[in-house]
Amino acid sequence: MEKEDEELFVPRLVTTEENFASGHRACIGCGEALAVRHVCKALGKNVIIVTATGCIEIYSSLLPQTSWRVAWIHTLFENVGAVVSGIESAYKARVRKGKIPAKEVKFVGFAGDGGTSDIGIQALSGAMERMHNFLYCCFDNEAYMNTGIQRSSSTPYGAWTTTAPVGKKSIGQMTWKKNMPEIAVAHNIPYVATACPSYPFDLMDKVKKGVAIEGPAYVHILSVCPTGWRCPPNLSIELGRLAVETGVFPLYEVINGEYRLNFDFPELKPVREYMKKQGRFRHLTEDVIERIQARVAEEYLKLKEKAGVK
Amino acid sequence: MTKGKIVGLEGSFAVAEAVRMANADVISAYPITPQTHIVERLAEMVADGELDAEFICVESEHSAMSACVGASAAGARVFTCSAGQGLELMHEVLYIPSSMRLPVVAVVANRALSAPLSVWCDHSDAMAIRDIGWIQMFAENNQQAFDLTVCAYRVAEDKEVLFPAMVHLDGFYLSHVIEDMVMPDEEEVVGFIPEYEHPFVLDPDRPVSMGCYGPPFIYSETKKAQEVAFENTKSKILETWKEFGDVFGRHYSPVEKYRMEDARIALLTMGSSGETAMLAVEELREEGKDVGLISLRLWRPFPFKEFRDAVKDVELLVVLDRAISSGMGGPVCSEVKSALYDKRKDLNIVGFIGGLGGRDIPVKGFKYMVNRALEKVKAIERGEEIETEMIGIRE
Numbered sequence: 002m003e004k005e006d007e008e009l010f011v012p013r014l015v016t017t018e019e020n021f022a023s024g025h026r027a028c029i030g031c032g033e034a035l036a037v038r039h040v041c042k043a044l045g046k047n048v049i050i051v052t053a054t055g056c057i058e059i060y061s062s063l064l065p066q067t068s069w070r071v072a073w074i075h076t077l078f079e080n081v082g083a084v085v086s087g088i089e090s091a092y093k094a095r096v097r098k099g100k101i102p103a104k105e106v107k108f109v110g111f112a113g114d115g116g117t118s119d120i121g122i123q124a125l126s127g128a129m130e131r132m133h134n135f136l137y138c139c140f141d142n143e144a145y146m147n148t149g150i151q152r153s154s155s156t157p158y159g160a161w162t163t164t165a166p167v168g169k170k171s172i173g174q175m176t177w178k179k180n181m182p183e184i185a186v187a188h189n190i191p192y193v194a195t196a197c198p199s200y201p202f203d204l205m206d207k208v209k210k211g212v213a214i215e216g217p218a219y220v221h222i223l224s225v226c227p228t229g230w231r232c233p234p235n236l237s238i239e240l241g242r243l244a245v246e247t248g249v250f251p252l253y254e255v256i257n258g259e260y261r262l263n264f265d266f267p268e269l270k271p272v273r274e275y276m277k278k279q280g281r282f283r284h285l286t287e288d289v290i291e292r293i294q295a296r297v298a299e300e301y302l303k304l305k306e307k308a309g310v311k
Numbered sequence: 312m313t314k315g316k317i318v319g320l321e322g323s324f325a326v327a328e329a330v331r332m333a334n335a336d337v338i339s340a341y342p343i344t345p346q347t348h349i350v351e352r353l354a355e356m357v358a359d360g361e362l363d364a365e366f367i368c369v370e371s372e373h374s375a376m377s378a379c380v381g382a383s384a385a386g387a388r389v390f391t392c393s394a395g396q397g398l399e400l401m402h403e404v405l406y407i408p409s410s411m412r413l414p415v416v417a418v419v420a421n422r423a424l425s426a427p428l429s430v431w432c433d434h435s436d437a438m439a440i441r442d443i444g445w446i447q448m449f450a451e452n453n454q455q456a457f458d459l460t461v462c463a464y465r466v467a468e469d470k471e472v473l474f475p476a477m478v479h480l481d482g483f484y485l486s487h488v489i490e491d492m493v494m495p496d497e498e499e500v501v502g503f504i505p506e507y508e509h510p511f512v513l514d515p516d517r518p519v520s521m522g523c524y525g526p527p528f529i530y531s532e533t534k535k536a537q538e539v540a541f542e543n544t545k546s547k548i549l550e551t552w553k554e555f556g557d558v559f560g561r562h563y564s565p566v567e568k569y570r571m572e573d574a575r576i577a578l579l580t581m582g583s584s585g586e587t588a589m590l591a592v593e594e595l596r597e598e599g600k601d602v603g604l605i606s607l608r609l610w611r612p613f614p615f616k617e618f619r620d621a622v623k624d625v626e627l628l629v630v631l632d633r634a635i636s637s638g639m640g641g642p643v644c645s646e647v648k649s650a651l652y653d654k655r656k657d658l659n660i661v662g663f664i665g666g667l668g669g670r671d672i673p674v675k676g677f678k679y680m681v682n683r684a685l686e687k688v689k690a691i692e693r694g695e696e697i698e699t700e701m702i703g704i705r706e
Contacts, residue, residue: 046515046518047515048515049385049513049515051381058524059524062520062522062523062524063523063524063526064523064524064525064526064529064533065529067520067523069518069520070518071515071518072513072514072515072517072518072519073513073518073519073520073521074381074384074513074520074521074522075521075522075523075524076377076380076381076404076407076411076522077377077403077404077407079373080373080374080377080404082374083339083369083373083374083375083377083378083381084377084378084380084381084384085381086339086367086369086374086378086381087337087339087367087377087378087379087380087381087382087383087384087385087387087389088381088382088384088385088513090337090339090365090367090378090382090387091336091337091365091381091382091383091385091386091387091389092385093365094336094337094363094364094365094387095336095385095386095387097363098336098363100336100386101386106515123370123371123373123374124370124371124373124374124377126370127369127370127371127374130370131367131368
């Protein structure tokens with residue numbers, strides 16, 4: 002598509018309204034900030050967003066400025082699930098008691114992978130189990146990037162981080178990435194999806210579905226972090242695509258327990274293509290890469306089986 | 312002039328009644344002994360439609376307070392309660408409503424802290440949260456637990472206050488004991504607590520950013536503003552108690568005095584042990600000792616002026632702590648010493664630690680403290696150092 006065509010058509014597909022203002026302090030090439038921008042476009046104005054401590058909160062809310070053009074609150078690191086529960090309950094009670102008029106407000110939680118799959122998992126699990134009506138977006142950049150690239154349970158196997166360093170006795174992260182979307186699925190919530198800002202329309206569709214559905218919705222968004230992944234910032238979009246095309250991070254939805262693979266490929270690209278562009282995997286030997294390749298293939302097959310894709 | 316009817320009620324149920332009459336919108340709590348009867352009663356009220364509230368059965372105390380913060384930020388009147396370990400798990404979150412000016416109301420059924428595990432009363436949990444920036448009050452009996460909870464809503468939600476408020480009641484001693492109390496007419500309680508309206512709630516039509524990130528160039532200023540506002544809450548607390556007294560006929564003050572008019576020796580307690588101490592005061596008076604009793608009703612903001620006034624004619628102050636500040640003695644004793652340091656060099660202050668983990672302090676325990684303190688004064692006069700003594704310990 003020519004540039005002129007883009008200017009003609011894209012505004013018809015996506016709102017030009019920016020509810021997450023530019024001028025924030027995210028690193029160059031931050032996949033997460035891009036994802037937040039897309040998510041906010043999909044959410045619109047009628048929303049209350051709760052954000053965990055982490056990169057998003059730090060780069061968006063430095064006093065006395067804010068990037069949020071919507072109602073927004075941050076309190077702590079590990080309690081997004083609980084805060085959003087409280088807000089949603091407050092709305093329910095106040096509408097029922099006639100204190101405020103009934104209207105369609107969306108309640109949304111934002112957190113990183115640490116705030117979701119590690120320290121915040123309990124509060125999130127509680128909120129999902131109690132079936133509050135909310136959407137939760139996990140922006141997964143695969144480590145504690147805000148504090149300086151420490152490993153989380155969402156860091157992939159073999160990746161270098163500052164607390165899973167490479168050494169004579171270590172290849173970096175020695176454990177496999179926690180499968181957070183599957184943990185969400187296990188709560189029997191109506192909507193779970195994976196997404197990536199390299200596929201912006203897919204991401205926005207999923208956010209819209211997530212907030213439209215009654216009950217908890219969970220969207221796990223792979224957010225490329227050039228700073229922590231040790232890659233050039235101009236590769237952010239490409240790496241997101243490669244994560245999907247290699248099967249490292251498949252894009253799928255689970256709607257009321259039914260799996261749907263959104264992008265399938267006749268043949269996955271080798272994981273090497275995704276990994277070789279990132280400094281965090283640079284130290285890995287062929288045998289480790291093979292091990293990762295085998296695991297990715299196995300997991301992808303399992304997912305295809307669940308989705309009924311031959 | 313005391314209006315209402317006399318009922319026999321557990322402290323926990325008295326608190327639940329206050330929350331029901333306050334018509335709380337959101338209750339979020341996690342069960343922990345000895346707070347459980349409060350949440351159970353509230354859950355029943357919600358289940359029976361006696362209270363129209365969302366009851367969030369959260370998965371931890373951390374989430375209990377977090378949900379209260381969210382609900383309060385969204386404009387709801389909220390309630391939670393906890394005790395001991397639960398309050399400690401909540402600790403991190405307790406600073407949020409005070410620094411974000413959200414009028415959460417909480418009740419604590421005071422309990423000891425592990426280890427060893429103890430579900431019984433002391434004030435270790437309360438003393439661990441002295442610096443959270445909440446208005447904190449201590450109840451001496453079930454009537455006060457009810458009254459102070461009602462007052463907590465009115466004070467906390469006042470637009471000139473907007474700070475969270477906490478009522479402490481001793482676990483089991485009050486939470487599980489049935490006492491007679493005056494239950495006021497519901498309409499009068501409802502009339503006493505105005506509708507809650509926070510000026511800056513989370514509202515999509517009027518978006519605000521709450522809980523932003525404060526770098527060094529602005530953090531100190533925000534804390535200063537918070538502290539000035541917090542100290543200003545005291546006048547509202549006094550005003551509320553005054554109006555409560557006018558309406559309901561029960562009068563509260565930050566430092567309550569019993570037989571202090573001519574007292575030269577004062578016992579200082581917090582919570583339910585005050586009533587036992589009163590009996591000790593009577594017996595000591597019969598023995599010719601001019602003893603009185605001071606109970607700290609308001610703990611935060613600390614009532615410096617009222618406290619100094621209360622002890623102005625006292626020569627010996629005997630302080631009971633139901634908690635230990637390890638390596639430092641009793642926390643309450645330390646605080647009252649610091650409150651008097653530059654005011655009363657001539658006053659002897661003798662601290663005792665007792666009543667830990669549910670250990671009773673009988674009347675004779677308080678008499679022992681006074682008599683022992685008189686002995687210690689002699690040691691002080693001889694220039695000897697005195698240590699904080701733990702009472703009732705089997706050697």
